[in-house]
Amino acid sequence: MNLPRSAGAVLAKELRIELRTRDLTHTVLFFVLMVAGLFSFAFSPTADESRRILPGLIWMAFFFAGTLMLQLCFVREQANDTLAALRLAPIDPFAILLGKLLANFLFLAAAEIVFVPVFSVFYNVSVLPVLGRLILVLFLGTFGLAVVGTVFSAMTAQARMRELLLPMLLLPVLAPVLIAGVEATGELLVPHPSLAREWVSMLAGFDVIFLTATWLLSGFLVEE
Amino acid sequence: MKGKEGTWRLAWLATAIVLGLAGYAIFFVAPPELRQGNVYRIFFFHVAIAWGAFLAFFISFFGCIGYLASRQQEWDWLAVSTAEVGLAFTTITLIIGSIWGKEIWGVWWTWDPRLTTAFFLELLYISYLMLRVMIVEPDRRAMVSGVFGIFAFLDVPLCYFSIVWWRTLHPQPIIGGAPGTGLDPRMWYVFLFVLVGITALMVVMIRERYRLEALRRQVGVLAAELEERAAPDESKGVTA
Incomplete structure (x- = not known):
């Protein structure tokens, strides 16, 4: 099987599992609402302040939601040792990772579709005029989170205390995404918004570098 | 084996002597700086140790690649030894840098690019070491x-x-910087001396840490062997 077809099969499998169990959908939806509410208690911002802190809040909330979601991606396979079956399939190991990371990307994107309007309403910041550019920034940042998160989820699936370990590995590596994402989002929420080219290219660079590294190292990540 | 041990002991002794002399040179040979006075003397150790840390992380990177390419445990030992020494050096760099910062900038810490990067290096390699603690099986851990x-x-x-694009407060490189900047020749000699001493310290420390890792592996193998030997005795006890 060629790469797109086999990755597509893994992706379809992930989506089917999620549609049947709805584990992620329910927890993440609740998490989103809870975070949006708790942040406003913690900061009780005025309109000006919220415009300033909103990019940071959005990205921090995504990162924490991401570490919750990504945890499950390889742990799910352990109950019935289904990763062994995936490994036996005559496909490129990268296809397994690619399928899973696309699935994670879609889950995160779905969470963001709920997240951004909720934050925009709660904090009284209008995102409609910059929606296209905001989607670009969110797309690139979320893709980076999905790539590194999927890889680290594969790495930590068999470790002790993996629930603690994954965020500790993931968050420092994602620091450039956080900085670039927050800065780029911030530029879009000011009175005269503009797309910050250097931050967008930083996000794109991060995605390309780590996707390439994942492709090169995929053989090691999926093996026993 | 014994001759090798002796060589390393000599290397330790030489490193100690060089570092002792370097300490003397920093305070008594290098002249005071024009604007910073005596505080600048921290720079010698600060820059040399930071260099040692980067070099150690660089070697660690090759240790990681070496292991994945060859599956030889020795590469993994090299990777972990260098990561630990690099982490120790980064910590010292941050601490003495912040002492200097308090004196010259008036603050212990500022989110300037180099400081922030060093801080993230520290976090990244702490996660690396934590990851190792959490995986018991040696081959899997190495991979x-x-x-x-x-x-x-x-x-x-x-x-x-990403951090540079914020703003810069850290002093720009003085060595090889713009014309008109530069070190007094005496400062240069002292700095090179310190650099040699710190690099030697890094090498001998990595070697000790590497040996510790090798010994641990040996203990693991011996313990497994002991267990195997003990097992037949137990079964005998049951049959008797």
Whole structure:
């Protein structure tokens, strides 16, 4: 099987599992609402302040939601040792990772579709005029989170205390995404918004570098 | 084996002597600086140790690649030894840098690119070591931490550039910087001397840590052997 077809099969499998169990959908939806509410208690911002802190809040909330979601991606396979079956399939190991990371990307994107309007309403910041550019920034940042998160989820699936370990590995590596994402989002929420080219290219660079590294190292990540 | 041990002991002794002399040179040979006075003397150790830390992380990166390419445990030992020494050096760099910062900038810490990058290096390699603690099986640990080591190292330049685009407060490089800047020749000699001493210290420390890792592995093998030998006795006891 060629790469797109086999990755597509893994992706379809992930989506089917999620549609049947709805584990992620329910927890993440609740998490989103809870975070949006708790942040406003913690900061009780005025309109000006919220415009300033909103990019940071959005990205921090995504990162924490991401570490919750990504945890499950390889742990799910352990109950019935289904990763062994995936490994036996005559496909490129990268296809397994690619399928899973696309699935994670879609889950995160779905969470963001709920997240951004909720934050925009709660904090009284209008995102409609910059929606296209905001989607670009969110797309690139979320893709980076999905790539590194999927890889680290594969790495930590068999470790002790993996629930603690994954965020500790993931968050420092994602620091450039956080900085670039927050800065780029911030530029879009000011009175005269503009797309910050250097931050967008930083996000794109991060995605390309780590996707390439994942492709090169995929053989090691999926093996026993 | 014994002759090798003796050589390393000599290396330790030489390192101690060089570092002792370097300490003397920093305070009594190097002249005071024009604007900073005596506080600048921290620079000698600060820059040399930071260099040692980067060099150690660089070697660690190759240790990770070496392990993944060859599956030889020795590469993994090299990767972990260098990561630990690099981490220790980074910590010292941050501490003495902040002492200097308090004196010259008036604050212990500022989110300037180089400081922030060093801080993230510290976090990345702490996660690397934590990951190793959490995986018991040696081959799996070496493989997973090898992959993480590569990811962490690739992340360093991205971290650096993302942070640089904020603003810079750190003094710009003086060695090889703009014309009109530069070190007094005596400062140069002292600095090179310190650099040699610190690099030697890094090498001997990495070697000790590497040996510790090798010994641990040996203990693991012996313990497994002992268990195997004990097992037949137990079964005998049951049959009797």
